[in-house]
Amino acid sequence: GVLIKYNGISDEISIPSSVKIIDCMAFRELDTAETIIIPPTVTYIGSKAFSECEAEEIQIPSSVSYIENDAFKDSEFLSGYENENLIVGNGCMISYEVSDGLIRVPDEAICLSGFEFGENGRYITLYIGKNVAKIADLEEIGYVEEFKVDPDNTTFSAKDGVLYNRSRTILYKYPVFKTDEKYEISELTYQIGTEAFTDCQVEYLLLPSKLNTIGDRAFMGCENLREISIPDSVTSLGVGAFRDCTSLIDCELPDNIKIIPHGIFYGCESMSEIYIPATVTTVRGNAFRDCSNLQKLYFPERLVSVETGAFSGCDELKITVDENNPRYESADGKLKEKTSKDKEKEPKENTSRE
DSSP states (O other): OEEOOOOOOOSEEEOOTTOOEEOTTTTTTOOSOSEEEOOTTOOEEOTTTTTTOOOSEEEOOTTOOEEOTTTTTTOHHHHTTTTSOEEETTTEEEEOOOBTTEEEOOTTOOEEOOOOOGGGGTTOEEEEOTTOOEESOHHHHTOSSEEEEOTTOSSEEEETTEEEETTSSEEEEOOTTOOOSEEEOOTTOOEEOTTTTTTOOOSEEEOOTTOOEEOTTTTTTOTTOOEEEOOTTOOEEOTTTTTTOTTOOEEEOOTTOOEEOTTTTTTOTTOOBOOOOTTOOEEOTTTTTTOTTOOEEEEOTTOOEEOTTTTTTOTTOEEEEOTTOSSEEEETTEEEEOOOHHHHHSOOOOOOOO
């Protein structure tokens, strides 16, 4: 039921009715076909499925309910609809029209797919229509200056130009081109989504007291972010959450976390010191990689697992270790494993035979 790759040379392609999914890059760079007919059994089209495909006509049935980002990027089919709203399948909007700095998603649209604003999204407001329930790629959709949402939309809402779910318990996306120096997240929010603030320009963030989850790469590439305090209510920190926050000086971690995630502070070159809570047992790989200015770090008693590359590139780092730590100690500021005295005292196995 999954069409993985088309390798033929026909100028008109009729996809078999046994197909339910068109996989990523299935027709990418195809230059022989003029027409592609998708059967009414297909419900899903993967990322870059028709990217750079030269077919001018692609018949998309109403059964298609989800189209991944970039599915038609640089295709001849999409180039014919440049600068206008195009809705295909079951309400999938794959092309947009800008009018006076506003993209207004029409009421027929249920899913937003294939948007890639890049630098062209500066000074643009994205108005999400009342029936939109799915967005294919929130990272790309964030390359605007402001979000607005129809008040009758039951899935999304916007506050101060930021995209939330309807109840504001989840922050989906902070616009990349929003120019606030300081932003206070809604007090109702308990989850910050994956890549929610990626590449944004904010310097100071106030997190709500109810927050419990920060998604993967949530603040990655926020080059102006200087300090942040994570409330103790947070129990889940995402991979690479603060990666490449090159101006980050101070990050206060919650007092109850047990794991410092993989790559969380990778490339935070301005950070000179950070407090690791007493509850932490594990530092994942690349957690502090290339924190070139990191100078002081204290290992609490319970921290007994440091993965490969956790402190690679931290050439100025001096580590001190709690004297009760069962595994690690420091020598001249360098981390080393303790020698097991118990093993030394252990009696040798008696190999003699009676």
